[in-house]
Amino acid sequence: MVQEEFCIARNRYIIKLAVRFRSIAAASVLCAALSITGCTEYSSTVRAAVKAEQERKAAPDFNLKDADGKAVKLSDYKGKVVLLNFWATWCGPCKIEIPWFMDFEQTYKDKNFAVLGVSLDEDGWDSVKPYIQQKKINYRVMIGTEQVAQMYGEVDSLPTTFMIDREGRVAAVHIGLVSKSDYIHDILDLLGAPQPDSPVNRGSLLVHPAVYRTK
Amino acid sequence: MKLSLEVRTGYHCNSNKPLDDYLIPLKLTWAPGPLESPEVTYPAPQMEKYSFSPTPLSVYTGNFDLMTKFKVSASATPGQAIITGKLKYQACNDRMCLTPKTIDVSIPIDIIK
Numbered sequence: 539m540v541q542e543e544f545c546i547a548r549n550r551y552i553i554k555l556a557v558r559f560r561s562i563a564a565a566s567v568l569c570a571a572l573s574i575t576g577c578t579e580y581s582s583t584v585r586a587a588v589k590a591e592q593e594r595k596a597a598p599d600f601n602l603k604d605a606d607g608k609a610v611k612l613s614d615y616k617g618k619v620v621l622l623n624f625w626a627t628w629c630g631p632c633k634i635e636i637p638w639f640m641d642f643e644q645t646y647k648d649k650n651f652a653v654l655g656v657s658l659d660e661d662g663w664d665s666v667k668p669y670i671q672q673k674k675i676n677y678r679v680m681i682g683t684e685q686v687a688q689m690y691g692e693v694d695s696l697p698t699t700f701m702i703d704r705e706g707r708v709a710a711v712h713i714g715l716v717s718k719s720d721y722i723h724d725i726l727d728l729l730g731a732p733q734p735d736s737p738v739n740r741g742s743l744l745v746h747p748a749v750y751r752t753k
Numbered sequence: 754m755k756l757s758l759e760v761r762t763g764y765h766c767n768s769n770k771p772l773d774d775y776l777i778p779l780k781l782t783w784a785p786g787p788l789e790s791p792e793v794t795y796p797a798p799q800m801e802k803y804s805f806s807p808t809p810l811s812v813y814t815g816n817f818d819l820m821t822k823f824k825v826s827a828s829a830t831p832g833q834a835i836i837t838g839k840l841k842y843q844a845c846n847d848r849m850c851l852t853p854k855t856i857d858v859s860i861p862i863d864i865i866k
Contacts, residue, residue, distance in 0.1 A: 627775040628843060629850040630805040658852060665775060695849045714849035715805065 587710065588727045594707035597622070597700060598689035602656070602680035605663065605670055610654065610680050613706065618650045619728040620702040621721070624682065624693045626658045627665045631715040632697040636673060638718045642725060643677040649729055650704065653677035658687060658696065703728050756781065756819045756840075756858065765812040766844040768798030772811050777843040777853050781819050787834045787864055788823035795819060803847050829864050836860050 597620075599613045612620065623639060625632035636655075643653045655677060659665045662681045670679055687693040690700065701710040701724045710724050726732065760766055767776045783791040796818060798811040823836075837860075843853040 626850070626852075628777050628853075630803065630810075630845060631847075631849055634805050660853065669775070694852050696852070697849065 588701065588724050589709055591703075591707075594703060594705075594709050597702045597706055597708045598686075599706075600686045600689065602682065602686065604678045604680050605667055610678055612654075612702070615652055615654075615702075616706050617704055618652050619646075619704055619725060620700075621651075621653045621725070622656065622700040622702055623653065624656050624658060624687070624690070624696055624698045626696055627669045628659070629696040634715055635697055635699075635718075636675065638721060640674075640676050642721065646725060646729065649731075651725060651729060655679040656682040656686065658682050658693070701725075701728060754821045754823065754860070756821070757816065758813070758819065759816050760814055760844065762815075763846050764844045765801060765803075765810070765814045765846075766842045768811040768813055769795040770798070770811060772808070776810075777841070779813065779843075780841045781821070781838060781858075782841075783821065783823075783836065783838040786836050787826050787829040788836050788862070789826045790824045791838075792822045793819060794821070803845075805847065825864065831864050831866050834862050834864055836862060 597612060599611060601609055601611050604610050612622070621639060621642060623632075623635065625636070639653045639655070642651070655675070657666045657679060659681070666679060666681060669675075682693075690698075695713055697712075697715065699712045699721075700708050701712075701721075703709045709728055712720065767778055769778050769780060771778055779795070781793050783793075796813070799814060800809040801812050801814065802809045838858040839855050840858055841853060841855045844851050
């Protein structure tokens with residue numbers, strides 16, 4: 539019997555393949571063991587508050603095509619607050635957030651805010667276009683590339699969402715499903731609007747009624 | 754051949770027959786080699802409910818085995834050989850999903866008459 543063990547470390551996860559037996563006869567049963575292991579940083583979601591302006595770094599620019607074939611560059615959105623969401627149709631937690639993002643797009647689009655979705659579906663538009671149509675997604679969605687995912691820190695877990703300020707800098711990152719109120723907090727902060735729990739905000743048109751439902 | 758798999762606690766991967774067409778199934782495939790006609794048998798899936806899904810999902814968690822039956826090729830030469838395959842899976846926990854992964858599986862064997 540021969541024991542061998544291979545470990546392939548790729549940044550945030552480890553795949554461990556342990557071959558336990560070497561067969562002696564073709565008719566005998568071979569056994570191998572394989573362990574799919576996530577590292578501890580995946581064990582919980584990461585909630586990062588909006589960073590101070592001096593700590594923010596420029597969000598990498600990209601040039602992708604939306605469902606209509608039109609070019610989408612992040613740099614075209616300078617002057618707007620952008621919620622940049624990496625997602626996929628096979629990602630259950632991502633699908634919880636999409637109606638929230640549609641709500642944000644509807645509520646804040648006239649306040650210099652935009653949602654951009656970047657799908658990491660391997661089969662591209664074949665899966666994504668039907669989903670967009672089925673859910674009536676009201677914001678621009680593009681098919682991501684490996685290069686864009688790498689530029690944003692090797693996005694490997696979904697959803698991952700970047701909050702980008704008016705100057706095109708990353709102000710916050712959310713990895714995994716977070717609450718709708720966390721997003722609202724970030725959006726209002728970056729728009730310079732009063733927070734939903736602020737007395738100043740009462741009656742403000744900037745805050746969608748959903749804010750009060752989620753608090 | 755038995756391939757024993759372990760999914761980390763808190764995570765699950767889709768079974769070979771997920772109920773939603775959008776989900777990516779677990780799939781083990783073998784490359785042509787000295788062993789042929791592989792028949793992969795997947796275990797019965799677990800039906801698990803997660804907070805992000807309104808309906809239970811067909812998944813594997815914890816430890817489970819994939820069995821493959823091979824036939825020895827008539828032209829196989831006795832001696833050492835390697836059989837290779839690929840295991841594709843996509844795993845999630847209740848808050849996030851990892852992008853699909855494909856692992857190369859490589860098993861050394863000895864073929865004797």
